[in-house]
Amino acid sequence: MALDTRTERRPSFAGLLWHSTVGKKTAMAVSGVVMLLYLVAHMMGNLKIFFGPDELNGYGHWLRTVGEPFLHHEWFLWIARVVLLAAVLTHAVAAFQLSRRDIKARPSKYVHKKARTSYATRTMRWGGVILALFIVWHILDLTTLTVNPRAEAGHPYQNLIASFDRWPVTTLYIVAMLALGLHVRHGFWSAAQTLGVGSAARDRVLKTVANLLALVLTAGFVAVPVAVVTGAVS
Amino acid sequence: MKLTLRVWRQRDADADGGMTTYDVDGISPDMSFLEMLDTLNEELILKGDDPVAFDHDCREGICGACSLVINGEAHGPERTTTCQLHMRSFRDGDTIDVEPWRAAAFPVVRDLVVDRSAFDRIIQSGGYITAPTGAAPEAHATPVPKPDADTAFEHAECIGCGACVAACPNGSAMLFTSAKVNHLNVLPQGAPEREARVLDMVGRMDDEGFGGCTLAGECATACPKGIPLFSITRMNREYVRAARKSRR
Ligand code: HEM
Ligand code: SF4
Numbered sequence: 001m002a003l004d005t006r007t008e009r010r011p012s013f014a015g016l017l018w019h020s021t022v023g024k025k026t027a028m029a030v031s032g033v034v035m036l037l038y039l040v041a042h043m044m045g046n047l048k049i050f051f052g053p054d055e056l057n058g059y060g061h062w063l064r065t066v067g068e069p070f071l072h073h074e075w076f077l078w079i080a081r082v083v084l085l086a087a088v089l090t091h092a093v094a095a096f097q098l099s100r101r102d103i104k105a106r107p108s109k110y111v112h113k114k115a116r117t118s119y120a121t122r123t124m125r126w127g128g129v130i131l132a133l134f135i136v137w138h139i140l141d142l143t144t145l146t147v148n149p150r151a152e153a154g155h156p157y158q159n160l161i162a163s164f165d166r167w168p169v170t171t172l173y174i175v176a177m178l179a180l181g182l183h184v185r186h187g188f189w190s191a192a193q194t195l196g197v198g199s200a201a202r203d204r205v206l207k208t209v210a211n212l213l214a215l216v217l218t219a220g221f222v223a224v225p226v227a228v229v230t231g232a233v234s
Numbered sequence: 235m236k237l238t239l240r241v242w243r244q245r246d247a248d249a250d251g252g253m254t255t256y257d258v259d260g261i262s263p264d265m266s267f268l269e270m271l272d273t274l275n276e277e278l279i280l281k282g283d284d285p286v287a288f289d290h291d292c293r294e295g296i297c298g299a300c301s302l303v304i305n306g307e308a309h310g311p312e313r314t315t316t317c318q319l320h321m322r323s324f325r326d327g328d329t330i331d332v333e334p335w336r337a338a339a340f341p342v343v344r345d346l347v348v349d350r351s352a353f354d355r356i357i358q359s360g361g362y363i364t365a366p367t368g369a370a371p372e373a374h375a376t377p378v379p380k381p382d383a384d385t386a387f388e389h390a391e392c393i394g395c396g397a398c399v400a401a402c403p404n405g406s407a408m409l410f411t412s413a414k415v416n417h418l419n420v421l422p423q424g425a426p427e428r429e430a431r432v433l434d435m436v437g438r439m440d441d442e443g444f445g446g447c448t449l450a451g452e453c454a455t456a457c458p459k460g461i462p463l464f465s466i467t468r469m470n471r472e473y474v475r476a477a478r479k480s481r482r
């Protein structure tokens with residue numbers, strides 16, 4: 001044995017990662033963190049609704065001009081969209097493949113059931129499905145305006161009010177944001193473990209940051225439709 | 235003590251199994267859980283029935299042979315091995331459910347006995363160091379910093395029982411594999427194979443059909459040796475480092 005030499009070539013870094021459970025989880029964690037960073041920025045942008053139509057519409061217009069004159073009109077936005085699409089797809093495909101594998105690895109249940117793990121942990125998969133459906137609807141509603149009742153390009157403030165002025169829509173939105181809060185609560189802490197930065201000494205800090213992030217994101221996103229439907233913003 | 239047991243009985247790997255109810259009497263609170271099962275088996279043998287098959291060896295919590303999911307918990311309600319679990323942890327008149335480890339990679343052999351050789355194959359894929367055999371080397375030739383020795387020892391405590399897999403909702407062997415990887419990877423003796431070890435052992439773990447980690451934390455709660463959940467964090471770090479370094 002001691003004279004054995006390793007001669008086979010190892011696969012590439014990305015290939016190696018994608019083909020192992022540990023590596024695929026790393027892809028999930030990285031894409032999750034990318035989405036998380038985006039969501040923080042997105043939430044702060046949304047809050048401009050409280051400062052009137054000019055401020056929100058002006059912000060929407062500015063987003064299209066970021067990077068000019070180096071970047072052409074809307075290039076920054078398209079780069080962000082491509083990165084986000086890649087992140088969502090990577091995350092969802094990895095989640096699907098890993099979940100299928102996990103279910104196969106535990107085919108028979110215990111007869112004696114025990115209440116296991118926290119709610120946030122247990123709802124990662126269904127919560128993820130809710131988020132995926134939400135993302136599709138959200139883009140159709142406020143980006144492409146396909147299903148928006150007003151659909152006036154360049155006027156996000158008016159479109160947003162038109163959409164959220166309906167109770168069922170606001171309710172769905174709030175449900176999705178609660179799912180997001182739960183997902184982030186377990187997800188942020190998980191990502192720290194997956195990326196190898198967690199430890200016993202840092203655990204309290206990481207859990208606190210995860211809870212704060214979940215709370216702030218959910219509250220920040222939910223504030224907008226609630227303000228619209230209650231008439232605080234119109 | 236008088237107890238009602240509901241025990242998983244399964245003739246062989248291909249047979250359908252099910253829970254069978256037995257009443258046992260005259261159990262002392264000082265008996266271990268395995269001695270209680272011995273009592274049941276003596277009665278079954280006297281009646282001409284097949285005794286319940288279960289794994290055991292040292293009966294002192296160090297070999298990792300015993301198993302059993304007791305009332306839904308791997309190794310039962312205390313943080314110890316089933317052989318070190320005493321009947322005083324239960325009350326007179328209790329009904330106790332006894333099931334085998336459940337995981338695709340741990341098929342049932344008979345009754346409560348499962349085949350854990352997948353663990354052996356994970357060890358064979360990298361859970362060793364390459365060293366010339368012969369006379370023992372001088373103990374002080376390779377200095378090991380105290381914190382590293384402590385970390386190695388903490389992980390070396392894993393007895394390979396498989397409770398982590400049994401408790402995991404994904405049938406994942408991450409806690410076991412991380413204990414074995416970290417034990418050797420922090421030591422200078424393990425350094426030459428540091429990258430290959432983690433890549434090969436995780437690869438073997440995946441090939442054996444264990445699930446992935448969703449950080450549910452059930453494994454660390456069930457582990458009789460207190461291997462911490464952060465062992466998995468540490469192995470994740472080792473894995474990405476090795477994947478990066480081994481690229482050529
Ligand atoms: C496309 C819809 C989504 C699906 C299907 C999905 C699904 C999942 C699943 C199944 C997990 C693993 C859960 C576990 O390990 O128990 C996960 C983890 C995670 N998700 Fe999502 N998710 C989605 C969207 C999002 C979004 C929008 C974010 C951004 C906030 C996000 C952030 C995370 C993070 C940070 C993790 C932790 C990664 C890790 O465990 O290392 N996910 N997701
Ligand atoms: S990590 Fe703990 S539960 Fe898992 S095999 Fe080792 S000793 Fe048993």
Ligand code: FES
Pocket residue numbers: 289290291292293294295296297298299300315316317318
């Ligand atoms: S029989 Fe050896 S650890 Fe339980």
